[in-house]
Amino acid sequence: DGGITQSPKYLFRKEGQNVTLSCEQNLNHDAMYWYRQDPGQGLRLIYYSQIVNDFQKGDIAEGYSVSREKKESFPLTVTSAQKNPTAFYLCASSRPGQGPSPLHFGNGTRLTVT
Amino acid sequence: GENVEQHPSTLSVQEGDSAVIKCTYSDSASNYFPWYKQELGKRPQLIIDIRSNVGEKKDQRIAVTLNKTAKHFSLHITETQPEDSAVYFCAASKGNTPLVFGKGTRLSVIA
Numbered sequence: 001d002g003g004i005t006q007s008p009k010y011l012f013r014k015e016g017q018n019v020t021l022s023c024e025q026n027l028n029h030d031a032m033y034w035y036r037q038d039p040g041q042g043l044r045l046i047y048y049s050q051i052v053n054d055f056q057k058g059d060i061a062e063g064y065s066v067s068r069e070k071k072e073s074f075p076l077t078v079t080s081a082q083k084n085p086t087a088f089y090l091c092a093s094s095r096p097g098q099g100p101s102p103l104h105f106g107n108g109t110r111l112t113v114t
Numbered sequence: 115g116e117n118v119e120q121h122p123s124t125l126s127v128q129e130g131d132s133a134v135i136k137c138t139y140s141d142s143a144s145n146y147f148p149w150y151k152q153e154l155g156k157r158p159q160l161i162i163d164i165r166s167n168v169g170e171k172k173d174q175r176i177a178v179t180l181n182k183t184a185k186h187f188s189l190h191i192t193e194t195q196p197e198d199s200a201v202y203f204c205a206a207s208k209g210n211t212p213l214v215f216g217k218g219t220r221l222s223v224i225a
Contacts, residue, residue, distance in 0.1 A: 033212055040123070042203060042217035043158070050210065058212065059115075090157065100146035100165075100207045105157040 003027065006091050006106035013085075013113050021076045021109045023091035030095060032074035033103065036060060037088040046089075049074055078111065085113045116141040118206050120216025127194050128224050135219045137204035138186040144206040147180060147187045148213070152201045161202075162189070194223045 004025045013019045025032065031050045035043040045058030049068040063082025068074055078085045088110050092103040117140040127133045139147075148163035164171045164178045164187065171178050175194075180187040187206075191198055201220050205213040 031210070035215075040217060042120075043215040045212050045214075048212050100210060100213075102148055102160045102163060103158075103213060105159070107157050 004091055004093055004104055004106035006089075006109050008109060009107065011109055011111045013111070015113055016080045017113075018080060019078050019085075019111065019113075021078065021089055021091075021111070023074045023076065023106060024072055025074075025091075025093045025104075025106075026072060027093055027095070027104060028071075029093035029104070030071070031093060032068070033092045033094075034058075034064070034066065034074070034076045035090045035092065037090055037108075043090065046076065078113075085111060087111060116144060116206055116208075116211075116214040118204060118214050118216040120204050120219060122219060123217065124220045124222070126222045126224060129194060129196060131194055133189075133191045133194055133198070133221055133223075135189045135202055135204070135221070136186060137188070137206075137216050138184075139206040139214075140185070141206070141208060142182075142185060144208045146207050146213075147178070148205050149176075149178060149189050150203045150205070150215075152203065152218075154200075158203060191221075194221075196223050196225050199223045 007022045033048040034046040047066040049055035065077045091106040094101045120137045145166035150158035151161045152158040177190040201218045204216045207213045
């Protein structure tokens with residue numbers, strides 16, 4: 001069953017701690033993305049990667065970091081520098097070819113920082 | 115960069131009526147416009163998309179129209195049903211750049 005797996009579904013952390021959200025895909029997609037979703041704000045792009053060992057900042061990258069060491073994996077670290085980390089985080093992948101292609105989303109991780 | 119505006123933010127319709135959600139985009143080079151449906155607590159799922167070489171696309175009760183001159187595109191849902199209740203997002207992109215999303219429309223279909 002191909003798809004994108006995000007874990008865990010719920011995550012709780014104390015303020016000042018770094019936390020890493022997992023994202024794995026077995027769709028053989030080249031591109032992977034992290035979006036943040038807040039009520040009434042839509043989906044905002046944090047980071048994206050179009051190929052292994054390369055990634056670019058999105059619109060709200062401050063306080064986040066990523067790595068892309070394998071095609072299947074694109075973990076997101078929420079650092080203590082992120083001022084308001086409590087949110088719903090969505091990982092997605094796509095197979096851009098000769099033009100844009102639709103995103104396939106994981107089920108998301110809801111992070112709560114207190 | 116691209117900016118996508120979506121209206122309305124909330125929409126209530128009676129079951130069986132039509133619903134229309136509108137989006138505008140700023141970058142005239144954008145050429146791909148998908149629509150996603152997100153049910154409560156679930157992932158966004160693609161329901162229909164359109165590319166800039168097409169003016170209209172239909173899939174059963176769902177249709178999307180694109181006006182490149184005015185830089186706006188719309189989602190039309192006919193004969194709405196309670197299971198259509200969800201948050202709908204429009205998005206736009208060009209080439210292989212990441213999608214830019216609108217802020218979403220919460221659609222409520224009242225039985």
